[in-house]
Every structure is written in structure tokens, then in C-alpha cells.
Amino acid sequence: MNPVPKGRLYLVATPIGNLEDMTFRAVRVLREVDVIAAEDTRHTGKLLQHFGITTPQISYHQHNQRQRQGELLTRLQRGEQIALVCDAGMPGISDPGTALVQACLAVQIPVTPIPGANAAVTALCAGGLATDRFLFLGFLPPKSPARQQVLRSVATTPATLIFYEAPHRLAASLGDMGQVLGPERPCVVARELTKIHEEFWRGTLGQAHSHFHAQPPKGEITVLVAGATPQPGLAVEAVLPEIQRLLASGLGCREIAQELARTTGLPRRTLYQLALAAQAPGS
Incomplete structure (x- = not known):
């Protein structure tokens, strides 16, 4: 008896705006898989129609991912090929795709990325x-x-x-x-x-x-x-306005000392004492 071949999950990037950013490979994979798991089947349906893709869809989004994940895993273990897409860009970025990827890897189902646009x-x-x-x-x-x-x-x-x-x-x-x-x-x-x-x-x-x-x-x-610019060797007087700003934002003295020690090069103990003094009534 021949073993059932393992299925495969494809992570297929879709355009973030311009439909011409769809890759040839993405179109081919979406045509060849058994089913497409889509964040919004109506939205993806318009994309599929544009490229003449008739592969059936199944919904997979943050509100049904728990119950749908088991169904998708079962189909993959039966040997089906499934493509995962989101509304725009690469699935798994700011959407529930990561949970499905982790579930597949846990049972040794291969995952193949089909890269493309990303905002x-x-x-x-x-x-x-x-x-x-x-x-x-x-x-x-x-x-x-x-x-x-x-x-x-x-x-x-x-x-x-x-x-x-x-x-x-x-x-x-x-x-x-x-x-x-x-x-x-x-x-x-x-x-x-x-x-x-x-x-x-x-x-x-x-x-x-x-x-x-x-x-x-x-x-x-x-x-x-832009990232923060470290300022090693900053004079103690120059850091006082920043301490006051951080106090006003709700940070505690220890947090302020730890944060500013990394960016100014000043001793944490010195910064903590300055924060305490700035926090005192009448300062």
C-alpha cells in the first residue's frame, strides 16, 4: 500500500494595490493548488477573477482560525495542496497566517513561501x-x-x-x-x-x-x-529636559534611569538621582 503523499502549504503574496505586482509564480500556484484559504473570499474572488483562476476558496481569518485550522491540517495530511493568501501582501504578516504555519511545521507538513509585495x-x-x-x-x-x-x-x-x-x-x-x-x-x-x-x-x-x-x-x-540617535558623553544638565518629559509621560524613576543610561552613556545611579530630584515637589 503506497503511503499518502504529504500535502504542502503555500504562502502566496498578493498585490498591495497595483494588480501588475502579482507574480507569474503566484498565479501558477493559485491555479494548481486544491484550495485557496483566503482572509476575505469576496476580496480574493475579485483577484482570482482578474487572473482567470477558478480554484475553490475557503475562508481563514482571525474570527474562525481556531476551528478552520484543524480542517486545513486534515486536508493537508490527506495530501492536498493549499495556498494561503491575505487581503494584500504576504500572509503571516499582521494576520493569523503565522498560527497555521506553526501548526503545519509541528506535524512536518512542508511550507513554501511564494514572495511578492509587502507594504x-x-x-x-x-x-x-x-x-x-x-x-x-x-x-x-x-x-x-x-x-x-x-x-x-x-x-x-x-x-x-x-x-x-x-x-x-x-x-x-x-x-x-x-x-x-x-x-x-x-x-x-x-x-x-x-x-x-x-x-x-x-x-x-x-x-x-x-x-x-x-x-x-x-x-x-x-x-x-527614524531610529534613536545615541548621545554618549552628554552633559548632565542637557538630560534634565528629557527626564522631565519622561516623568510627564508616566515613566518611573528607575525606568527613566535605565532608558537614558543606554542612550546617553551617563551612569544609571546618577540618572536615577536626577529623576528623583525632578520628581520632588517644588522642583
Whole structure:
């Protein structure tokens, strides 16, 4: 009796805007697999129709991933070939695809990526900020306190920071970024990448907050923020305004000392004493 051949999961990138960014390989794989697991079958259906692909679809998204994952694994173990796609870009980035990949690897089902467009890397390449080191953080939390907590955790990171953001939250997020990271930090707001109304807005976080508060944006948005610049040997007097700013943002003295010690080169004990003094009543 011949053993049942193992199935394979294909991670197929789809266009982030311009349909011409679809690769020949992606079209071929979507035609050849047994089924396509799609984040939104109606959205993907339009893409498939455009390329004349008639492969059946099954929904796989954040609201049904638990029950659907078992079904997909069973089909893969029966030897079926399945393609996973999201609404735009590479599946597994800011969507539930990672959980399915991990489940497949746990039972030794091979996973093959079919690369293509990705909004984060596309924005980074043309944004004009440093590309040698970058940190992708996906979508920030919707509420300001949690958002600021995430931003504080990367405030001293020297790499370019990359975020996705919804248009209705952009101004608020830029405001928090300016408060935590500093309003003079350079940034790029990339909107509607590869589409007709593609736009790259460049300036500082303070300027970006004012601009997008006055002119609410539309479309898909990627935000790039320049990494922190270490300042070794900074004079003690020069760090006082930063201590006061961090105190005002809600950070404790120990957290401030630890954070500034990394970026200024000043002793943590000295910074802690300065923070305590700045926190004292009447200071």
C-alpha cells in the first residue's frame, strides 16, 4: 500500500494595490493548488477573477482560525495542496497566517513561501530613512496608554521603526509618537502604496501630527520613524529636559534611569538621582 503523499502549504503574496505586482509564480500556484484559504473570499474572488483562476476558496481569518485550522491540517495530511493568501501582501504578516504555519511545521507538513509585495518593505525602500536596521511593529494598540507603553519600549532603539495604522487613528498615533519619541524625530507616512494616489509625506513627528490632524487621510497607511540617535558623553544638565518629559509621560524613576543610561552613556545611579530630584515637589 503506497503511503499518502504529504500535502504542502503555500504562502502566496498578493498585490498591495497595483494588480501588475502579482507574480507569474503566484498565479501558477493559485491555479494548481486544491484550495485557496483566503482572509476575505469576496476580496480574493475579485483577484482570482482578474487572473482567470477558478480554484475553490475557503475562508481563514482571525474570527474562525481556531476551528478552520484543524480542517486545513486534515486536508493537508490527506495530501492536498493549499495556498494561503491575505487581503494584500504576504500572509503571516499582521494576520493569523503565522498560527497555521506553526501548526503545519509541528506535524512536518512542508511550507513554501511564494514572495511578492509587502507594504512595510516597500515603504522602507522608498521612504528615505535608514534601511540597514529596521524593526517592524505592525499595528499599535488602539488605546493611547497601551500605545505609549509600546512606544516607550522602543524609544531608544537605533533602528528605523515601521508601523501599520488605520487612517482614523493616524493623527492620535502620531501624537503619541511625538510625545514618547520626541516631536523632532524624522518620519515618513506612506499612503496607498502602488495605487493611483500613492503618497509619501516626509517631515518630523510633530509636523506629521499637525498635518494629518488638519487633513485626515484615507487609504492604507505605513508609518516609518527614524531610529534613536545615541548621545554618549552628554552633559548632565542637557538630560534634565528629557527626564522631565519622561516623568510627564508616566515613566518611573528607575525606568527613566535605565532608558537614558543606554542612550546617553551617563551612569544609571546618577540618572536615577536626577529623576528623583525632578520628581520632588517644588522642583
